Amino acid sequence: MYSSVLNHLDINDFLSQGPCPYLTSRKSLIYAFSVKKMPAAIYEAIINEGFRRNGFYFYQNFCPSCRACIPIRLDAQSFNPSKSQRRIMRKNQDVNIVRQPVSFDQEGFLLYRKYCSQRHASLETREDYVRFLIDSPVPTEIMRYYAGNQLIGMGWVDVLSNSLSSVYFAFDPDHSFRSLGVYSLLKEAELCKKLKKRWLHLGFWIEEHQKMSYKRKYKPCQILAEGLWLDLRE
Structure with a gap:
């Protein structure tokens, strides 16, 4: 502990x-x-x-x-997207990504609030948003995803010495057809390679939870068990 x-x-x-x-x-x-x-x-x-x-x-x-x-991390330097993941990359070829240091802006807050309202039936305030995703004691970047001039997704990523940590991702529900959650993780893995960081921390893998079990699809990955990082195999 x-x-x-x-x-x-x-x-x-x-x-x-x-x-x-x-x-x-x-x-x-x-x-x-x-x-x-x-x-x-x-x-x-x-x-x-x-x-x-x-x-x-x-x-x-x-x-x-x-x-x-169970904490899970992706070996980004050894990662190669699967066939289905490559299809999602092609589907989003029109998307432009802008990286910036974490900061508040109204456009980002409105996207987050729309996402929480429609996907989680949760009405988030500006204070909630700042406390959760803008306040940070570490170097944090926002990856902003644009289709033309429209902001359609935002991913928060902590930048560590040898890794990145995927903190949160929110997207415009009107663009659900793009599979932006998958796409954002693929782009974060690309960023790891670009920055020469080995690991992308993905948070928790929960085998019994539909929305948390997908993380094992990104390989090779490791899970933390009894204080040791172990390869997660089929």
């Missing part, structure tokens, strides 16, 4: 218990802490121990009777 590398930081840490956000019949227990500035080397160390980030908060699952949420 507690990582020794955190001794170098001034953190506010706590345990939080509540309903599991992924498996509705279960409860979750997380260890979390907040910090306003995180050195890249320390972030690299704790993400390799299974920590994820939400705004200024870092958290690690600590559920005593469940191990369903």
Whole structure:
């Protein structure tokens, strides 16, 4: 749970218990802490121990009777898209991607709010958006996806020493036909190669959850089990 590398930081840490956000019949227990500035080397160390980030908060699952949420990472330098993934790349040849440091703008917020409203039946405020995706104690980029002049997707990516961490992706539901979630992950893997980062951290792989089980389709990948990163095979 507690990582020794955190001794170098001034953190506010706590345990939080509540309903599991992924498996509705279960409860979750997380260890979390907040910090306003995180050195890249320390972030690299704790993400390799299974920590994820939400705004200024870092958290690690600590559920005593469940191990369903498994950290997963893609070896981006060895990754080759599958036939179906290449089709999605071709489908989005008209899409232009602009990278920028994380910052607030109204256009991005409106896209995020539309996505949350139509895909998750959730009405998000500006404060929610800033707290979740704009506040960041680490170098974070937004990959903005455009069809012509229209913003149709946004991906948040943390830039670490030897890896990238895929934080979140939101898209215009009117463009669902493009499979932008798949496309964004493929472009993040490309960015890893361009920046010479080996790993793309994908968050949690949850075999029992339809929207979280797809991550094993990106290969070669590894999962974190009992403190060790192991190849995930068929």
